[in-house]
Amino acid sequence: MENRMDKAGSGHKETNRAASAEEERFSAQVAEQQRKLYAIAFSYMRSETDALEAVQEATCRAWIKRKKLKDPDLFASWLVRIVINCCMDELRRRKRSFPTSEFEAHGAEEMRSGDRIDLERAFERMKPKYRHPVMLKYYQGMTTAEIAKVLKKPEGTIKTWLREGLKQLRGLL
């Protein structure tokens, strides 16, 4: 055991330094976006703890996949996409974990407005492809062009999805 520990203690310093420099750059990039990421996560999760966990998970996934991002200009929209995926994964997991009635009963304990409950139920039933543009537009104030960048779809498609999203919402509310 001692040899291995000593080896670890004295070797790999250069690797460590390079790794730290890269981490520093990555941290700074995420730091610029973290408020926005949190706001998006919060709009999906509606709980501080859950939103923080989504930001944490998104940062984790982004770190692992950071080398796959070829264009640094797309960092912000890429991160937003990841945080949305994290939120959706968690929401799907919860749906699987709790029978619907239990989930709803659990939710009903919290103080929420009628609108909020209606919207939550409606969002749950909406197709995700319609839900995301609606949330990004109305909750984050993003333009169609910005949403198109985040969701990697043409602007025309986003406009259609927004229209369809509102239509679905109308039917669900």
Next chain:
Amino acid sequence: MTNQEEERKLLRDAETSQRDAEQVGQMRLDEAVRAGIGQGKKRAARRKAVYGTGFAAAAAAAIIALSPALMPGPGAEPAAQNVTAGAPKNEPAAEQAKSGYEKIDDYRSNGTDLKFSSALRNGYVSSLSESQEQNGYTVTLKGMAMDKRGMYMIVSLKNDTQKKARLSQIKVDFGDNYPVTWLSLSSSSGVAPGTSQNFFIENQLDPTKDYPDQARFNVEVYSGEFGQPEGQSTKFDIPFTAATQDLIPKTRTVEVAKELEVDGQKIRIERIEQSPLATYVDYRYEETNSKKIFDLINPQVKLSDESGSDTPLMWREYESENGLKTMVFAASKIQNAESAKLAVEGISAIEPEDLKLVVNTETGEIIQGGDSTLSVLPDKEKGTVTFRRELESEGENSGFSHPTEFEDTFTDAKGTVHDTPIVSEGYSEGSGGKQIESTVYRLSDPTIVQPITFTLKNYWAPIQEKAEVELLTPPFP
């Protein structure tokens, strides 16, 4: 309902959401991001840490650097007591008012790592006050906490020179027979002229040793860009008295000697150790297993007593001698658990006859071994070979890295044994519902005669089968 009504509802709700979202504390947001990076590094390096280069890789994987951009200013609000992303909730009542111990209030503006903030918040960091000044630099040892397996140190650097200063060559020295592995330093950013900064340092200890209380802290301070010192560095050697026994009475070690069985394969759990700093589980794979186990899938420790239960986050894993492995989880709020269950969602394992992989790394042909998810992609120009796996997406678990790794040597067609190069690059990406895992090796030695026979050291072969074992048996120690 008209479109306008829907939009009005949406906008009203959005306004509430935004207002609520603004309430989050900067420090908690910072902590979430830092914890995410730390978690990402662990996920990416976990298998490498265990199967690749042992402690060395674990050490490299555990560096946690805090960017200055992430550190709130002096006016930053205090961290919440109980709820922190990734941190154990409802921690025991803080003992931070104890004299002789460092107080969390003195470090709030630093944006400490979760481990340190928890130790500080709970009053486990003994105060130190040794200080040395040389060449315009003052290094001060401010605090330390250690259990049998790990040691935290808080050190400050005051820079009274005209150039930015950085720390390197950090070492805690208890003497030749007492190994200390440096794991992480909280920040790689420099200390600006005329300012001072606290650093948080994590070390790994050998649990079989009784460390003496007399120790030395060694560090070098240099000016210049990161990793590029300008001129001579200034060396510090600061003796100090370590509170080696302080947390021992609060540490509980239980010899478990039980088995967890998954797919007929046995994992022997040797012991669980709960300290104020972490929760450790020692285990090994039984030699009689019919399959070679590479990994446990999503291991969790669930601790409970009459007050409730807790599932601390897993921080890292390492392997020591004789196949003994240790999973390190966060410290739990439940320090004297009445039940401690180790649960896994399965194992990654294959039959011994499938451990051989015979490939022509020049053509990419797989002659023996592997499976339909594996392809071998040579790049003659770069002199690299990529082992690519196309795996089913793990959905919510995506983000875990599954590198394909080999034993330290391989044999070519002439029977010559060569050293396996270290992994030069590894990445994971999602694509069309698949998770693509690529592990790149630099293999351009012209004396190698094709094909090559590798022995797998790590290969993602999940066997999803949930299992759990109770680690504690009354009466409790």
